[in-house]
Amino acid sequence: MLAWILHRITGLGMIVFVSLHVISSFFTQEMGSDWAIAINTVYESIYFQFFIVFCVLYHGINGIRIIILDLWPRMLQYQKEMTWLQWLVFVPIYGLTIFIMIQKLITGG
Amino acid sequence: MKVTLKIFRYNPETDKKPHYDRFVVEAEATDRILDLLESIKNYQDGTLSYRRSCAHGICGSDAMRINGVNRLACKALVKDVGNKVTVEPILGLPVEKDLIVDMEPFFDHYRSVMPYFVGGEENPKKEQMQSPEDRERFDDTTKCILCAACTTSCPSFWASGEYIGPSAMVNAHRFIFDSRDQAAAERLKILNDQYGVYRCHTIFNCTDACPREIQITKAIGELKKAIVTARLD
Ligand code: SF4
Ligand code: FES
Numbered sequence: 001m002l003a004w005i006l007h008r009i010t011g012l013g014m015i016v017f018v019s020l021h022v023i024s025s026f027f028t029q030e031m032g033s034d035w036a037i038a039i040n041t042v043y044e045s046i047y048f049q050f051f052i053v054f055c056v057l058y059h060g061i062n063g064i065r066i067i068i069l070d071l072w073p074r075m076l077q078y079q080k081e082m083t084w085l086q087w088l089v090f091v092p093i094y095g096l097t098i099f100i101m102i103q104k105l106i107t108g109g
Numbered sequence: 110m111k112v113t114l115k116i117f118r119y120n121p122e123t124d125k126k127p128h129y130d131r132f133v134v135e136a137e138a139t140d141r142i143l144d145l146l147e148s149i150k151n152y153q154d155g156t157l158s159y160r161r162s163c164a165h166g167i168c169g170s171d172a173m174r175i176n177g178v179n180r181l182a183c184k185a186l187v188k189d190v191g192n193k194v195t196v197e198p199i200l201g202l203p204v205e206k207d208l209i210v211d212m213e214p215f216f217d218h219y220r221s222v223m224p225y226f227v228g229g230e231e232n233p234k235k236e237q238m239q240s241p242e243d244r245e246r247f248d249d250t251t252k253c254i255l256c257a258a259c260t261t262s263c264p265s266f267w268a269s270g271e272y273i274g275p276s277a278m279v280n281a282h283r284f285i286f287d288s289r290d291q292a293a294a295e296r297l298k299i300l301n302d303q304y305g306v307y308r309c310h311t312i313f314n315c316t317d318a319c320p321r322e323i324q325i326t327k328a329i330g331e332l333k334k335a336i337v338t339a340r341l342d
Contacts (some may be wrong), residue, residue: 001264004312069311073330079313 003083007062010055017043017052046105053097061090110192112136114145116157117197119204127204129195130154138188142175142196146182159208166320169256172199173208179258179318199261201270215257218273222281222299227292243288250283250328252321259315259325265308272308273300275315275325282328286341297336306333 021043027036042048065086069076112134119127132153134145143161150157162168164183171182174197176190187194202210228237253276260266260274281300285293300306306329315325335341 001312001314004264004310066311069330070333073327073334076311076327076330077324079311079316079326 003062003065003086006058007066010059010062013051013055014059017048017055046101049101050098053101054094057094057097058090061086061093110136110138110187112145112187112192112194114149115193115195116146116149116207117204118157118207120156120206136187138186140187141183142180142185142187142190142194143171143182145187145194146196158206167254169254172256172258172261172320173197174199179262181256181258181320184320199257201261201263201267202257210261212257214270215260215274215276216255218260218277219255219280221273222277223292223296224277224280224284226284226287227290229289229291237289239288246288247283247286249323250279250286252323253279253283254321255280256320258318258320259323262314262318264312264314265310269304269308271304273302273305275309275329278306278309278329278332279323279325282332285332285335293335293341297332300332301336306336309333 020039024036024039024043027033028040065082069079069082075082114132114134115129116132117127118124118130132149134148134153136145136148143164146157146159146161150159159173159182160170161183162170164171166181166184169181172179173182174180174195175182175185176195179199182196196208198204198208198210202212202214205211255276257276259279260276263272263275266272266274278300281296284290285296309326309329311326311330313326316323316327319325
């Protein structure tokens, strides 16, 4: 059930925050409105970026797992193993991304 | 050892809303939760209501939520659930009294998938043969005891009681993949509906809940594939 819940949360996360970002960028550019700048500042903060990267990566990899299960129902019997495999793929990729992001932050790249 | 049970109580004739009662029962680690309920009913509170019949995991009447998980009370042992036990009715069906829910909506879904054998000829002269391999194809889904543990553990079913639910699909699978049966196409048509297979989001709660260890999500996956490819394999 956790994977299913996370899939919904990360999906919503992407929709809400990416569209918010697009809208606020538009208003920042067109009118320089304060609230739009405020939203963009939050969006660009490193913690928020961690969250968005989590959403995109988790949603994508979980989606691939679901597609595999849909195409080969036989694999549904091994869903526990599939879920572990999914984390095994997710953790290094996410970890590396975060590592690079922090490195860039520190070195100012 | 002493086991404390917190049990969901609701009497539609006297209570406005449900509440929980606590009971302490002396029990062995190998006792079943059903034994504890029987002991409470016999010695502490005769009004406690629940369904049970076989007490051996085969009639499917005593599915309930035990410490938040759907199980048969007659198969759940004290040593597996601990000495603090919360017992509640299964979710998603109207509570009639205490642990008894109205199973009719569940059986309506069951009946809707034609859960019976549809043969070819009217009065066949001899028995219809089936190879062991063909029999094996649907063996897993023959084991269902209609306890409703799966359907009432499913968030899609909680969200909408119109969803046909995993149990009905398990029973449809049992006939659809039977090489002798003639009504597979008809059943697949019933399941090819917004309240049919498409409400399954592979959450896997049903597979975890099934006391018969049926690979329910797999069966539903096979039905989805059969609908999409119009082939049974
Ligand atoms: S599939 Fe399993 S959990 Fe669902 S009704 Fe049948 S026996 Fe109970
Ligand atoms: S009493 Fe029959 S299954 Fe538990």
